[in-house]
Structure formats: C-alpha cells, structure tokens
Amino acid sequence: MPIRDVHDIERLKKINEALISRVERSMDQQGNAFSLFQTAINLENRVRSRTEELRATLRRLEVSNVDLVAAKENAERANLSKTRFLAAASHDILQPLNAAHLTVSALAEVQTTEEGRKLVQQVERSLETMEELLRILLDISKLDAGVVQPEITDVALEPLFSSLKSDFQPLTDQKGLKLRFRSTNAVVRSDRTLLRRILQNIVSNAIRYTRAGGVLVGIRHRRSTVRIDVVDTGCGIPEDEYEAIFEEFHRAPQATEADLTGGGLGLGLSIVRRMASALGHPISFTSVVGRGTIFHLEVPAAKTAFVETPTAPVEERPRGYGLFDTKVLLIEDEPDVQNAMTVLLERWQCTVKSAASTTQALEALGDTAWIPDIVIADQHLEGGDLGSVTIAAVRDYLNRDVPALIVTGDTSEEVAEVAREAGVELMRKPLKPAQLRALLAHLLA
Template identity: 65%
Template sequence: MSISGIDDVERLRRINQALISRVERSMDQQGNAFSLFQTAINLEGRVRQHTEELRGALRRLEQSNIDLVAAKENAERANFSKTRFLAAASHDVLQPLNAAHLSVSALSELQTTIEGKQLVAQVERALETMDDLLRTLLDISKLDAGVVRAEIGDVALQPLFQSLESDFSPVAAQRGLDLRFLPTDAVIRTDRSMFRRILQNVISNALRYTEQGGVLVGARRRGNRVLVNVVDTGTGIPPDQYEAVYEEFHRGANALEGDRAGMGAGLGLGLSIVRRLVNALSHEISFTSRLGRGTVFRVLATASTMPYHNGRADAPPAPPRGYGLYGTRVLVVENDQSVREAMAALLSRWSCQVKVASNRNGALGCLDDGWRPDLIIADQHLDHGDLGSQTIRHLRIKAARSIPALLVTADPSGMLASEARRSGIELMHKPVKPAELRALMAHLLA
C-alpha cells in the first residue's frame, strides 16, 4: 500500500505503535534468553562450588573419624596399661607385706616372755596400719584410673546388715556403745562388695567419732529408691569442715584417739573412698550434722523390683565348726621364696604337714609318690607363667577328687574372683591375716 493511499493519521499512528511493540517484544525475548543463559552459568558455578565444599567436609569428617578411632585405641591401650600396672603394683607392694605378716605370726607363737609378746604385738599393729594404708591408696588409684568395674545386681540389704553387725558388734561392745541395725526387706540395684565397703567405712567412721550413745543403721523406701541412714550420737562435724570430710587424709578435729576408740588410728581415707565408690555406682550420698549431737549419713540407691526372701543364698555363711588343723596335709604353691618359707613355717607351727612348690610341674610332682593334700593354698601368679587357678584344676584331676583349695593373691581383678567362684575355689587377698587364714582353712576342712 502506498503512503498516498493512507489518509488517516490515526491509523498510521496505530500501525507505528504496533510495529514498535513487536520490535520491543522481540528484544525482550532475546534479553530473557540471555538472562536465562547467564543464570544457568551462575547456577552451574554455584553447584560446582558447593560440591567442592561438600567433598572437603566429607574429607575432614573422614579424617576426624580416623582421629577418633586412633584416640579410642590409644585410650583403650592406656586403660589396659593402667590396669596391668595397678595389678602389678598390688602384687609387688603387698607381696613382701604378706611375708612379714606370716613371719610375725609364726614369731609370736615362739615368744614366752611378756616383753617379747608386747614387741610382737607392736609390730603386728604397725603392719596392720601399713596394710590398711597401702590397700586404701591402691583402691583410690584404681577408682581414679577407672579400672574398677561395678557388677550391678539385686542386693538384699538384710544379709548385708547382718554381716556388718557381726563385724562391728565386738568393737561397739568393747567401747560400751549401742550398735543397732533395723530389720529391712529392701533390695537395691548395686555392686554388693562396693556397697558393703561404703557402709563399712561410714559405720567405722561413726563408731570412731562416738564416745557415748551409739550408732543406728536402717533403710527405708523413697519412691523407686532406697535411702540407707547411718545415725550416730558422736561429736558432730563443724560446718567449715563439711567439704573437707571427703578429702584424702582428712581427720576431724574431734577424732578420738586410736587406742581410746578401740579401733586403731584412722588414716583419714575412709570417706574419700566412699565418695569415689558412690560416684562409680551412680548413687548419692549426703549428711547432716550438729556439733555435740551427732551426724546422719544418707546413701540413696535405686530400688530393685525383685522381692526379698528370707534365707537367701547370699546370707552370710555359718561359722566354721572348729579350728583343729593337727596333721592336715597342705600343699603350698607360691613363687615368692620369702612368702613360701613364711607360709610353710606358719603352717608347721599349726601342726600341719606341708609340701611346697613354685610352679605347676613342681606341684604335680608332689603327688607322684601317692601323697595327697587335704588342702591346696596357691598364689595366682607362679613361676614360668603358670596360674594358680589352672594349677589347682590340674592337681584335682591328678588326685581324682575335688581337693579344697584356697587362692591367696594380690590380684584384684573381678575376672579372677568370678573364675574362682565357678571353680569352687576360695579367694583371699594378700597380705593374709593369719587368724583369718586359719579360720578359713578350718571352714574348708570342716
């Protein structure tokens, strides 16, 4: 169409506007395509950057896992080394003390004068103090090192109370104190030996700081837990010493003298052990005290759902029927010469027939001539890497009968205690107290 044919200016304007709009739309479409292209390039760059960051994070996480595994292995090796060191320390430190105990006991029976007996008694008291100190320090070291593992089970408190009453009643009676344990049917979730040690130390402390009146021990339920109270009428604890009572070697200013208390000198370690044991068992301990009126210690433990039945298997064993050891044939298997000689001398003083050996082959050789022991006393760690528990088993096989056996050792491991129970072997830890040894021998032979 020619321009001359168009006579409508408005029409020309509309045509021009339409052409301009079409051109603008075309340019916008091209611009949008270019923007999309740029956006795609930017997104690809960001994806690549985040991918690299993720790969770096994964590499760092993998290295952290490797470091954690290495740290765990190092910690396990360190714990194993601590366990072995403490076991070796227990054995090496207590071994000579055990020999001294046995030798002094044999020496005391040779004394005929009052002066000689008094000197021997002084040496025995010094050895007892040294024994208590070394054992407690080793216990603290083992608890701090984390090598003590609690064996949690259902523990009835009544048999435990009866056992503690049997132990402490003579001490209380000697001092004119009233010691009472209230009957209870409570059963708690705890480690029996560790919880007994807690109560033993708290009761011992209560008696030591009480001059008149007495000590009362009882238990009561509190929801799903059991509260054990140890109440004394002693001297009380000053408020400024509340935190210090759990510190090592702390002895209260109101402590009675050892001989006057009739319990020997305290070491100031009893409650320090108690706090560590309570923490290891996840129990709680607290106390309230009034000067001149007394103290109440409270131990809170989780209650068991198992009901208590009187006459349980964990009731304390009946006392031995007699102490006659005359003519008893005893085989002593011990690798330490001083301990072996001291033990043989002590048993001979008790009129026993003794044979000794330092390892399994030597012990088995003692049976070659038909001689059969009535009782075996063995250390756990013998010469040539032999173990006392295995040696006892071989001796029983050769003798064709289950010979009563006693494992006397400084090895504190729970595994050894479990193995001894399974094998029907009594366990006694060094240093041995001769009176306890004689009583246990009589019990095994009865």
C-alpha cells in the same frame, strides 16, 4: 544616580551574597565530607586492627584447645598408667606383707610372756594399717581411672547390716558406745561389695568421732528409693568443713588424739564419695557441732521381695584346728612367703611339701606315695605358670579332685572367675591366718 541603577546594584549585591553563601556552604560540606572520609578511614583501620586481633585470639584459642585436648588425653593415659602401676606395685608389696602376716601369726603361737604377746599385737596392728592403706590407695586409683564396673544386683540389707554389726560391735563395746542396726526386709539395687564398703567407711568414721552415746543405722522408704541413714552422736562437722571432709587425708580439726586412735587415715569419706558416684547413689549429710551427724545414702529400691535363707551355724573347733597331720601341697614362688606359710602350717601340725611351679609340684608328688589332703597355690607363679592350671594338673596326676585353694594378691575379677570355673576357693593376700585356718578346716571337713 538613576533609580534603575540603584535597583541593579541592590540586585547584584543580593546575588553576590547568595553566591558567597552558597560557596561557604559548599566549602562547609566539603569540609564535613573530608572529615567523614577521614573518620571512615580511621574506623576502617580500627576495624581491621580489631579483626586481626580477634583472628590472632581465635588462633591462640585453637592452639590452646588442641593443647588442652592433648593434655587431657595425656592425663587420662597417666591415670590409667598409675592404676596399672599401683596394681602391679600393690601385688609386689602384698607379697612381703603377706609373709610378714604369716610369720607374725606363727610368732604369736610361740609367745609365752605377756610382753611378747603385746609386741606381736603391735606388729599385727601396724601390718593391718599398711594393708588398709594399700588397698584404699588401689581402690581410689581404680575409681579415678574409671576402671571399676559395678555389678548391680538385688542386695538384701538385713544380712548386710548383720555383717556390719558383727564387725563393729567389739569396737563400740571397747569405747562404751551403743551400736544399733534397725531390722529391715528392704532390698535395693546396688553392687553388694561397693555398698558394703561405703557403709563400712561411714559407720567406722561415725564410731571414730563419737565419744559418748552411739551410732544408729536405719532406713527410710521413698517412692522408688531406700534412704540409708547413719546417725551418730559425735563431735559434729562445722559448716566450713562440709566440703573438706571428702578430701583425702582430711581429719576433723575438733577431733582429739583419742578420736584418732585406731589408725584413721583420713581416706574413708574420700573413697565413699568416689564409690557412691560410681554407683550413682546420691550421698548427703546434716550435722550440728557438738551434737552429731546424719549421713544419707539414696539407693534404688528393688522390685523383688527379700526372703532370708537361714545359714547353718559354724561349728567351733578346738585348738587342734582339725588340721593335725594334714598333708598340704604348697605351691608358692616367693621364697619368703613359702617359708612363712610352711612354718605356720607346721605350727598347725600339718605336713607340708613345697613347690614353685607346676613341674616342681608334680615332681614333689613323685610316685603318688604321698597324696596331699589339700593344695594351696598362688595364682601367679614363676615361669608364667598359673596356680589354677597347676591345681588342675595335680588333680589330673592324682586322678582325684583334691580340695584346693588359690591365694593371690591379684584383686581383679578375672582371677575370681577363674577360681569359680575351677571349683576352688579363693583368698586374697595378705592372708589372715585365722581365716586361712578356718577355711582349711572347712575344706577338709
């Protein structure tokens, strides 16, 4: 075979191999492209699926958010409704409770045996526990609903401490404990009533869980605050109970029956936290089991200085109470309360005329041959009458400013403002007979 043919054959083989190689590469590329195409389609399907899932989730979240907003609004409305209900219910419940207080007080006056006096005291303690529980529940309801608006003023701590010491000294003496309030001229910015309730609950709790030693209340000055410390030598609080102590109806597990004697309801620290939160006063504590607890309340310091105003001593009256032959016009629409109050006043040697409305009160006065020395009126009377209006009508009828007292279960600030504007005294139901008697004697003096 000629050499030229041999070269041509070799060249053709190389060309053939090159063509075959190119075809194979082309087929591989097509295979890869097809594979990539399939992969892209799969990814697109998966992205579309995930997108639909995400959209569905977002739609569900939107619906859930709408439901949550609606549920929150419903809960807030329910909370406000609960507050209004408890306020109304407490007023209705306080009426018979007030009657019971007055009746028991009158009953105590006629007891001649030791057994009878003990039974009366037991009933009085039960009534006081009921009253305390009702008032605490109402306070908690108002605080949770956010309807309590603190009145921030300058509050001198020394008179507050003196008042608390006077309240708790008999209890600590009975338990054999020491009670000390360190003297101070500090003035803070707070709501006087709420601050007193906070300290009252903390001190009461400290005394309840202290079996030996005592309770000390003092202050520490900070840069812009005053820290009030309540120190006790009680049973202490275990670390795992630190949060639980602020829960409703919680009692220390290490407390004995003797510690709980006296009506501890387990609501004291719960309402303390709510009140402190409403005032913006940080509260904290440190405790060692078996050695005691220290509660700290941070209160803003006031800029003004405290100058104590001496108070005139209250003259102690003999058992006649200074009420002998006092003419009382009693305006009360609840028959049980009216009867109980009448019995009590007559036990104090008063002459009583009763009425349930403004019209009846003026009819009771008749031709003014009988002029009352004092008027006692419930604020909310039958037919929509108001005690403050009735008192004004009686004064106009008699043409004189007869001393007057409004008694009511209404705990709102509005009724207190009405009493101030009318220039009459105000007492909340249920009445404490001893306080009522002292106030009547004061008004008549």
